Amino acid sequence: MGPGAPSAGTSTIAALATTPGRSAVAVIRVSGPGARTALAALGIKPGRPRQAVLRTLRGADGEALDRALVLWFPAPHSYTGQDCAELHLHGGRFVIQAVLDRLTQAGVRLAEPGEFTRRAFEAGKLDLAQAEAIGDLVDAETKAQARQALAQLDGELSGRQREWREGLVEIRARLEALVDFPDEDIDVGVDLARGRMESLAVELAAAVGELGRGRAIREGWRVAIIGAPNAGKSTLLNALAARSAAIVTEIPGTTRDVIEVPIELDGYRALLADMAGLRDTDDPVEREGVARARAWAADADVRLWVVDGSAADGWEAGSDLLRPGDLCVLNKLDRPVGAAAEAAAVFASRSDLRTVHVTLCEDGGETVREWLLRAARNTLESVDFPAATRIRHARALADARDALNRALGMLEEPELAAEDVRLASRALSRITGEVGAEDVLDKVFSSFCIGK
Numbered sequence: 001m002g003p004g005a006p007s008a009g010t011s012t013i014a015a016l017a018t019t020p021g022r023s024a025v026a027v028i029r030v031s032g033p034g035a036r037t038a039l040a041a042l043g044i045k046p047g048r049p050r051q052a053v054l055r056t057l058r059g060a061d062g063e064a065l066d067r068a069l070v071l072w073f074p075a076p077h078s079y080t081g082q083d084c085a086e087l088h089l090h091g092g093r094f095v096i097q098a099v100l101d102r103l104t105q106a107g108v109r110l111a112e113p114g115e116f117t118r119r120a121f122e123a124g125k126l127d128l129a130q131a132e133a134i135g136d137l138v139d140a141e142t143k144a145q146a147r148q149a150l151a152q153l154d155g156e157l158s159g160r161q162r163e164w165r166e167g168l169v170e171i172r173a174r175l176e177a178l179v180d181f182p183d184e185d186i187d188v189g190v191d192l193a194r195g196r197m198e199s200l201a202v203e204l205a206a207a208v209g210e211l212g213r214g215r216a217i218r219e220g221w222r223v224a225i226i227g228a229p230n231a232g233k234s235t236l237l238n239a240l241a242a243r244s245a246a247i248v249t250e251i252p253g254t255t256r257d258v259i260e261v262p263i264e265l266d267g268y269r270a271l272l273a274d275m276a277g278l279r280d281t282d283d284p285v286e287r288e289g290v291a292r293a294r295a296w297a298a299d300a301d302v303r304l305w306v307v308d309g310s311a312a313d314g315w316e317a318g319s320d321l322l323r324p325g326d327l328c329v330l331n332k333l334d335r336p337v338g339a340a341a342e343a344a345a346v347f348a349s350r351s352d353l354r355t356v357h358v359t360l361c362e363d364g365g366e367t368v369r370e371w372l373l374r375a376a377r378n379t380l381e382s383v384d385f386p387a388a389t390r391i392r393h394a395r396a397l398a399d400a401r402d403a404l405n406r407a408l409g410m411l412e413e414p415e416l417a418a419e420d421v422r423l424a425s426r427a428l429s430r431i432t433g434e435v436g437a438e439d440v441l442d443k444v445f446s447s448f449c450i451g452k
């Protein structure tokens with residue numbers, strides 16, 4: 001909903017909730033105080049609440065437009081909390097357009113993206129984290145994405161946030177008692193408060209760190225393929241993607257752009273990126289490619305460092321980007337050994353890296369895929385729901401952690417400390433949208449599809 005759009009309740013909105021185009025069935029949703037009037041414009045009356053009835057929908061001239069299943073959800077027991085109707089039409093373009101036209105003639109406005117869910121949020125049917133989860137569930141392409149979205153919709157994220165806030169309320173009460181009853185044994189009181197605050201600060205700091213996992217599941221685990229020119233990076237991408245996504249030639253410097261390919265790893269979504277070989281060059285195009293490659297690789301969740309084992313020199317390129325848990329792919333084992341022996345020795349000495357020896361132009365890609373599968377499971381699988389699945393959540397958690405740490409630093413002045421504890425609580429309530437700015441809501445809901 002854009003700036004200046006009417007707030008929930010005043011207008012009646014409609015949208016096609018299913019994919020536009022030709023389909024067996026198309027669903028149009030209507031929500032708002034004028035939903036009943038909108039149905040009347042189609043020549044029908046609401047049936048019994050939540051019961052499907054077959055009705056003939058008619059245009060302005062009384063001509064039949066479709067025979068459709070009609071569902072009526074009277075307020076407040078509907079998705080948005082308002083009077084709602086669902087029209088299950090035959091999914092032809094003419095039928096859909098004719099019914100939408102009739103509704104707009106009758107004063108119904110076409111909905112903005114996410115407007116139904118925004119109304120649900122404003123009616124208190126869902127909190128903001130749950131509303132986001134609905135968007136995530138609609139976007140989910142893999143099992144892990146769907147599982148995470150569903151857990152968030154069930155209130156996993158909101159629940160953890162609520163527990164922390166309850167802890168903060170208790171701490172505040174303790175601090176305020178110190179202000180109100182300064183005769184009590186201050187030292188004992190401060191020590192008690194400090195203990196609780198320290199453990200909560202540790203929990204919040206850990207929660208911020210969970211963004212990596214939550215986001216990797218939601219958006220995809222980012223896998224960068226790096227190395228010197230000609231090492232076999234594009235060959236590896238094509239093997240993992242099972243298609244010829246990138247150009248492979250024997251000319252060093254073939255790839256310039258970052259080529260992103262999403263793949264599925266046993267229910268997890270991964271985003272592979274092949275990129276320019278890392279080297280110093282005077283070619284401005286290639287230089288830009290190298291800069292982009294470095295930036296992508298630095299931001300990735302894991303790096304696959306491809307080394308041409310038969311190369312005499314230059315194989316070290318990219319090793320400065322490696323982090324613990326990354327994989328070294330020692331390639332071209334079918335060729336005479338060049339620097340491979342040297343490279344292998346270097347990696348063998350680094351216990352934080354793993355190494356596989358392969359021939360990528362044969363079936364070496366499979367070895368890498370198996371390693372990726374294991375690594376994805378080890379990194380992403382956990383029984384605990386991540387405390388953050390979006391940057392927005394992590395920011396709120398970090399603000400809460402910082403406020404709590406500030407409070408810890410001024411415990412000798414309980415009044416000031418209590419104020420920072422209150423701010424920590426307020427930061428957390430941004431996650432569920434109890435406290436929030438209009439532009440945050442606009443941003444969250446505008447990323448939805450129309451009709452959701």
Ligand SMILES: Nc1nc2c(ncn2[C@@H]2O[C@H](COP(=O)(O)OP(=O)(O)OP(=O)(O)O)[C@@H](O)[C@H]2O)c(=O)[nH]1
Pocket residue numbers: 227228229230231232233234235236247248249250251252253254255256275276277278331332333334335358359360361362
């Ligand atoms: N003999 C042999 N050749 C390979 C192997 N893997 C890749 N190649 C060849 O090495 C050359 C370079 O492969 P690419 O995959 O284009 O290398 P790259 O790392 O993407 O290179 P740039 O895009 O230039 O940075 C091609 O001719 C490949 O066929 C291998 O395992 N053995």
Ligand SMILES: [Mg+2]
Pocket residue numbers: 233234235246247248254255274275
């Ligand atoms: Mg390439």
